[in-house]
Amino acid sequence: MTVLEEQRVTRSTGAVSLRGLTKRFGDGPNVLEDVSLDVAEGEFVCLLGASGCGKSTLLNLVAGLDRPSAGSVHVPGGRAALMFQEPALLPWLTATQNVELALRLRGVGKSERRVRSNELLELVRLSGAGGKRVHELSGGMRQRVAMARALAQDSHVLLMDEPFAALDAITRDVLHEELVRIRESQQLTVLFVTHNVREAVRLGDRVVLLSSRPGRVAKEYPVGIAHPRRIESPEVARLSVEITDDLRTEIRRHGAH
Amino acid sequence: MSVLDSRRGGGNGNNDDLASLEAGLDALETHLDTRASRWRKLLSATWPPVLAIVGLLGVWELIYRSGVKPTYALPSPADVGLVLRDQLSDGTLLEAMGTSLTRGGLGFLAALAIGTPLGLLIARVRPIRRGIGPLVSGLQSLPSIAWVPAAIIFFGIGDAAIYAVVLLGATPSIANGMVSGIDQIPPLYQRVGKVLGARGLSAARHVLLPAALPGYVGGLRQGWAFSWRSLMAAELIVHSPELGQGLGQLLDFGRSNNDMSLVFAGILGILVVGIAVELCVFAPLERRVLRRRGLLVARS
Ligand SMILES: Nc1ncnc2c1ncn2[C@@H]1O[C@H](COP(=O)(O)OP(=O)(O)O)[C@@H](O)[C@H]1O
Ligand SMILES: [Mg+2]
Numbered sequence: 001m002t003v004l005e006e007q008r009v010t011r012s013t014g015a016v017s018l019r020g021l022t023k024r025f026g027d028g029p030n031v032l033e034d035v036s037l038d039v040a041e042g043e044f045v046c047l048l049g050a051s052g053c054g055k056s057t058l059l060n061l062v063a064g065l066d067r068p069s070a071g072s073v074h075v076p077g078g079r080a081a082l083m084f085q086e087p088a089l090l091p092w093l094t095a096t097q098n099v100e101l102a103l104r105l106r107g108v109g110k111s112e113r114r115v116r117s118n119e120l121l122e123l124v125r126l127s128g129a130g131g132k133r134v135h136e137l138s139g140g141m142r143q144r145v146a147m148a149r150a151l152a153q154d155s156h157v158l159l160m161d162e163p164f165a166a167l168d169a170i171t172r173d174v175l176h177e178e179l180v181r182i183r184e185s186q187q188l189t190v191l192f193v194t195h196n197v198r199e200a201v202r203l204g205d206r207v208v209l210l211s212s213r214p215g216r217v218a219k220e221y222p223v224g225i226a227h228p229r230r231i232e233s234p235e236v237a238r239l240s241v242e243i244t245d246d247l248r249t250e251i252r253r254h255g256a257h
Numbered sequence: 258m259s260v261l262d263s264r265r266g267g268g269n270g271n272n273d274d275l276a277s278l279e280a281g282l283d284a285l286e287t288h289l290d291t292r293a294s295r296w297r298k299l300l301s302a303t304w305p306p307v308l309a310i311v312g313l314l315g316v317w318e319l320i321y322r323s324g325v326k327p328t329y330a331l332p333s334p335a336d337v338g339l340v341l342r343d344q345l346s347d348g349t350l351l352e353a354m355g356t357s358l359t360r361g362g363l364g365f366l367a368a369l370a371i372g373t374p375l376g377l378l379i380a381r382v383r384p385i386r387r388g389i390g391p392l393v394s395g396l397q398s399l400p401s402i403a404w405v406p407a408a409i410i411f412f413g414i415g416d417a418a419i420y421a422v423v424l425l426g427a428t429p430s431i432a433n434g435m436v437s438g439i440d441q442i443p444p445l446y447q448r449v450g451k452v453l454g455a456r457g458l459s460a461a462r463h464v465l466l467p468a469a470l471p472g473y474v475g476g477l478r479q480g481w482a483f484s485w486r487s488l489m490a491a492e493l494i495v496h497s498p499e500l501g502q503g504l505g506q507l508l509d510f511g512r513s514n515n516d517m518s519l520v521f522a523g524i525l526g527i528l529v530v531g532i533a534v535e536l537c538v539f540a541p542l543e544r545r546v547l548r549r550r551g552l553l554v555a556r557s
Contacts, residue, residue, distance in 0.1 A: 063452055065448055065451060065452065079454065081452070082452045084445065084448070084449070086445060088445050088446075088448075088449045090446060090449065090464070090467070090468070091549075091550040091551060091552075092467045092468070092470070092549055092550055093467075101453060101463060102453045102454075104463075105453045105454040105455050105459060105463070106454060125276055125279055125280070126283075129283070133549060133550075133551065134550075134551065135550065135551020136287070136551070137287075138282070138283060138286030138287055139286070140279075140282060140283070140286065141283055141286070141287075149453075153452075153453065153454075170282065171282055171286075174275065174278055174279050174282060177275050178275070178279070181272070181275075
């Protein structure tokens with residue numbers, strides 16, 4: 001374990017702290033059960049789990065869109081920004097207007113909105129596409145606008161719910177690189193949800209494996225691989241194999257009975 | 258090893274590579290907008306209805322010549338054309354069209370002012386939806402001519418009775434359009450609004466209303482159609498010398514004088530106003546709303 005990771009373990013309250021988080025819908029079974037997780041300031045944590053294990057539910061709880069049945073969510077920096085699983089841009093607005101809406105709802109003045117939204121679109125390399133409407137943008141461009149809009153919320157915590165799942169492999173690869181770059185330049189804390197093991201290892205400082213039904217923290221893996229990483233690299237592959245094996249074991253448990 | 262240290266080693270060249278790669282991907286995935294020329298489109302949209310009308314006139318002429326009906330009951334297209342010319346040149350028809358259009362427009366605007374907040378209330382307040390919702394959808398299927406006797410008894414013969422019928426005819430459509438517009442909003446948009454910090458009024462203004470617009474515009478279009486029909490029903494029955502002469506009154510005048518050509522001219526006037534408002538106001542409005550959202554499927 002490196003010095004940096006040791007520091008993370010010892011720090012008590014981080015950017016996000018979940019304690020005994022439990023969630024069920026109505027009279028149903030627990031979707032999440034007793035999840036405790038700390039994300040340190042500036043850390044990039046990937047939440048990994050089979051689909052249906054409660055990843056989106058967990059992010060919704062952290063974003064304050066839903067209330068836990070038990071346990072607590074603590075985000076000391078205030079409201080976290082959330083990027084949805086689906087492309088969630090508002091189709092009656094242009095790319096720029098989508099970003100500006102986030103600023104406007106935060107009470108940012110008109111002239112500053114212009115400046116800031118231009119900066120953010122430049123950050124995701126979409127300066128030229130600000131006037132386009134959502135349906136005129138490709139999938140990758142939409143997710144970058146969504147990223148700019150999430151950054152416009154000016155929260156240091158960014159929650160991402162499988163944001164690249166619907167993209168083709170080449171675009172996804174490029175956006176991985178973009179995300180790492182932006183996260184570094186904006187010093188973001190990221191909680192990134194995915195069901196893709198390699199994606200998790202490619203991006204995260206730490207990978208947290210969730211079990212299914214109920215969702216709990218099954219295991220955690222520090223990712224000690226230096227950036228720049230590539231999804232094809234042997235180091236990424238090695239850890240991915242280890243995590244995949246654990247994930248399969250986890251999934252098999254459900255077939256046994 | 259932290260992200261920051263290692264990334265600096267990557268240098269700027271890496272960053273530029275990524276930028277150009279991304280620019281290439283964006284270019285490859287962006288659709289090129291190809292639109293046929295306006296004139297060609299207009300032309301190709303015009304000739305089929307023109308052809309249909311010419312055909313219809315031909316059939317009419319044939320029936321006229323066959324003599325199944327006496328001329329007073331079925332005048333020839335040419336007779337009607339002559340009456341139409343007289344009516345147009347002495348201004349009677351245009352004046353009637355103007356009077357009716359003003360009434361229909363004002364009635365529609367009043368229905369808009371009542372139907373919009375009513376729709377919002379029905380969509381957003383559960384007890385109101387339960388209580389009034391079914392009533393308003395039911396009213397939509399009530400032929401508005403059924404209101405005419407009640408309006409005459411209540412208001413007497415006059416403009417108030419006419420406007421009451423238009424209002425009762427159009428308001429339910431507009432309210433229902435608003436309700437279905439709001440019901441069709443994907444839940445995702447409201448969650449987006451919530452994440453971005455929209456509350457109450459700002460959520461309504463920035464998310465709810467724009468998201469409901471396509472359904473609402475559909476309701477407006479239908480509301481206009483109902484206004485116009487209700488107005489004609491009302492004008493046919495409610496008439497007195499003191500009242501302005503609308504198209505409906507012109508029709509009734511034609512009927513009482515057994516003047517079929519005048520009746521046909523009146524019907525034509527009603528059609529022309531209805532179609533003109535549809536083509537000049539509602540069709541472009543709807544197209545605009547849908548095109549902005551990428552919901553307009555290009556049809557050739
Ligand atoms: N609003 C809801 N009402 C009832 N059940 C829900 C709701 N949202 C999610 N669930 C259930 O919770 C489980 C986890 O869902 P979700 O968090 O979307 O999984 P994931 O994002 O990991 O694929 C699923 O079984 C789903 O059916
Ligand atoms: Mg999900």
